[in-house]
Each structure stands twice: as structure tokens, then as C-alpha cells.
Amino acid sequence: MTSVDLHLEEQSMVVEEDEFREGEVPKRKNKKKRSHADLGEDAEKRGICYLSRIPPHMNPSHIRQILSRFGDIHRIYLVPEDPNIQVHREQASGFRGKEFSEGWVEFSKRSVAKRVANLLNGEQIGGKKRSSFYYDIWNIKYLRKFKWDDLTSEIANKNRIREQKLNMEISAAKRERDFYLSKVEQSRALNFMQERRKKKQKTVGAESDGTEEPKVIRQFPQNRPVADGGAQTKTKLSKDILAGVFGGGS
Incomplete structure (x- = not known):
């Protein structure tokens, strides 16, 4: 049994519990085991009607109570409304109850399903x-050659498509988040570098405001260079001194 079948069985169990609370006596289930052939024959005799619109405040219990006057109903499945529409509705009207968008009703006999669709389609619900x-007005149509298994497979396909879309949206959101975080880290790194540069400039400026010691310039005395005419005014050595130096004496 698939998850969709379990969901549909839970839906029918909820309907039966609601009817029991309303005071109706539920039908006793036949405890005798039936063969698969008998179950297959019953499935071939059943007919399904499609409800394109579910009036506000109507639930599976109301549908079973109204339509069971025409014949036995086997199963009912209603599609919950879209979550976005539900949020908008709750904000607009304030009603926080559960609403449905469309549904399917399986009658025990095809003839009953045809009669219900012909009599009620476009008529006032009343009650x-x-x-x-x-x-409200009934929007109901008999689905020729449509089986409950077709409904379960269609619902499973829709659920699979919805899960794929959800996974794609989640992956896209993760990519956007990672891109945003990377940009935030880059911005933090740039701000840190700018702050360090500003602090360094402040320290260099404080040192250049006169706080450092002045430079000392040392001067050494030097001999003045000989003028151009200095060779003419230079004193000559005597011959006696030269003879004593070079040994040229007597």
C-alpha cells in the first residue's frame, strides 16, 4: 500500500469518526473475508464523480451526509487548498479553518454516480x-472510465512533481545564501584591511608632528684651497736647507 492509499484511508477514517460524533450510527463492517475476485468486481461496478469546487466550510463529512441520500458512498478524497491561498484567506477573513479546493467521490454503483452528476450539477446545494x-452551487461531473487507482497514481505524480520543485527551490535558496555569506566575508576582510591602513596612517602622522628628535648636522674645519696666484707668492726654500736634506753639503 502506497503513501497515497494510506492518506486516503486516513481521510475515510476521519469522515467516519466525524459522522459518529454527529450521532449517526456507523454501518457495521462485514467481518467475512472476501476474495480478490469479489473485490475486483466491486471496483468495476463503482463510479466516481469529480467536484471542481468545494464551497467554503464544507468538509468530507458534509459531502457524505448530503450525497449519501442518493446511494452508498465508498470513498471521498478532498484536496487541501494551497498554503499561499490559505495564508491570504486567513489574513483577509480571519477564518483559520481547513478549506479544500477540489475533490472526488466514489459511489458503489456507476448508475448512482451518473444520476447524482446529472441531477446536482449547476443546482443549489441547499440543506x-x-x-x-x-x-452555493454544485460543480460536479461524472468521470467515465475513471478508477480510484487512476486518482492515486495522479496524486502520487503530483506529489513527486511538487517535491522536485521544492528541492529545486531549496537548492536555489542555499546557493543564494552561500553567495551572500561569501560576499559578507569579503566585505569584512576589506573593512579590516581599511581599518588597519587607517591606523597605520595615524601612527605615521603622529610621529611626523614633531615628536621625534631633530637631526644634528656636524661641521668639520677644512683648509682653504690655494688660490690661482698662490704659486707665485709661495716662499722659496734656501739652498742650505736643501743641501742638508739631500746631502749636498761640503
Whole structure:
């Protein structure tokens, strides 16, 4: 049994519990085991009607209570409304109850399903005047050659497509998050570098404001260079001194 079949079985169990709380006596289930051939014959005799619109405040229990007057109903499945539409509706009207968008009703006999679709389509729902869907119109159609297994496979396909879209959206959101975090890290690194550069400039400027010691320039005395006419005014050595130096004496 697939997850969709389990969901549909849970849906039918909820309907039966609601009807029991409303005071109706549930039908006793036949405890005798039936063969697969009998179950297959019953499935071939069943007919399914499609509800293109579910009036506000209507649930599976209301549908079973109204349509069971025409014949036995085997299963009911209603599609919950889109979460985005639900949020908008809750903000607009304030009603936080569960609403449905479309549904399928399986009758025990095809003839009953055809008769229900022909009689009720386009007619007023009616019932109790105090009900919120008293003035709503039925939008119901008999689905020829449509089986409950077709519905379960279609629902499973829709769920698979929805999961794929959700996974794609999640992966895209993760990529955007990683890109944003990388840009934030780059911005932090650039800000840190700029702050370090500013601090360094401040320290260099503080040192150049006169706080450092002045440079000392040392001067050494030097002999003045000989003028151009100095060779003429230079004193000559005597011959006696030269003779004593070079040994030229007597």
C-alpha cells in the first residue's frame, strides 16, 4: 500500500469518526473475508464523480451526509487548498479553518454516480438554511472510465512533481545564501584591511608632528684651497736647507 492509499484511508477514517460524533450510527463492517475476485468486481461496478469546487466550510463529512441520500458512498478524497491561498484567506477573513479546493467521490454503483452528476450539477446545494454553503452551487461531473487507482497514481505524480520543485527551490535558496555569506566575508576582510591602513596612517602622522628628535648636522674645519696666484707668492726654500736634506753639503 502506497503513501497515497494510506492518506486516503486516513481521510475515510476521519469522515467516519466525524459522522459518529454527529450521532449517526456507523454501518457495521462485514467481518467475512472476501476474495480478490469479489473485490475486483466491486471496483468495476463503482463510479466516481469529480467536484471542481468545494464551497467554503464544507468538509468530507458534509459531502457524505448530503450525497449519501442518493446511494452508498465508498470513498471521498478532498484536496487541501494551497498554503499561499490559505495564508491570504486567513489574513483577509480571519477564518483559520481547513478549506479544500477540489475533490472526488466514489459511489458503489456507476448508475448512482451518473444520476447524482446529472441531477446536482449547476443546482443549489441547499440543506439547512443556517449552513454557510446553503446558497452555493454544485460543480460536479461524472468521470467515465475513471478508477480510484487512476486518482492515486495522479496524486502520487503530483506529489513527486511538487517535491522536485521544492528541492529545486531549496537548492536555489542555499546557493543564494552561500553567495551572500561569501560576499559578507569579503566585505569584512576589506573593512579590516581599511581599518588597519587607517591606523597605520595615524601612527605615521603622529610621529611626523614633531615628536621625534631633530637631526644634528656636524661641521668639520677644512683648509682653504690655494688660490690661482698662490704659486707665485709661495716662499722659496734656501739652498742650505736643501743641501742638508739631500746631502749636498761640503
